[in-house]
Amino acid sequence: QVQLRESGGGSVQAGGSLRLSCVDSGDTFSDYNIGWFRQQSGKDREFVAAVGQSGTVREYEESVRGRCTALRNNVANTAYLYLNNLKPEDTAVYYCAAEPGLLLTTDKTAYDYWGQGTQVTVSS
Numbered sequence: 001q002v003q004l005r006e007s008g009g010g011s012v013q014a015g016g017s018l019r020l021s022c023v024d025s026g027d028t029f030s031d032y033n034i035g036w037f038r039q040q041s042g043k044d045r046e047f048v049a050a051v052g053q054s055g056t057v058r059e060y061e062e063s064v065r066g067r068c069t070a071l072r073n074n075v076a077n078t079a080y081l082y083l084n085n086l087k088p089e090d091t092a093v094y095y096c097a098a099e100p101g102l103l104l105t106t107d108k109t110a111y112d113y114w115g116q117g118t119q120v121t122v123s124s
Helices: none
Strands: 004-007 010-013 018-024 033-039 045-051 058-060 068-073 078-083 092-099 118-123
Touching (some): 018 118
Antiparallel strands (some): 004 018, 018 078, 045 058, 068 078
16 A cells, blocks of 8 residues: 655745655555646646656656656655756645556556645745
8 A cells, every 4th residue: 555645845935946755654665656746726736757666767747857856765665856946836736646557657647646745835
């Protein structure tokens, strides 16, 4: 069973950085790809980044590529999302999610397990 919990959100000024963490309290973390999604107020949840089971394969949404790094530590059952040069339009609730497929996917419907989300607020 996968149980995810995010942390690390907060309020920063534009240009600032945050590190989001996603901890799995289960014992099968390395069997899952980890995706990061965000949901802005009044909008659908959208893909941000994903990291494969071994950590070597990653994918990013175009608007965050170059400003965002998705990593994972399978020994610690933790995934990380580093957000740099944050912009006001990055303001959203950020979620991590787990998906057992062999290939990374940006499709949120493919992800079986979700955390509760962590708020990121970027002021100009």
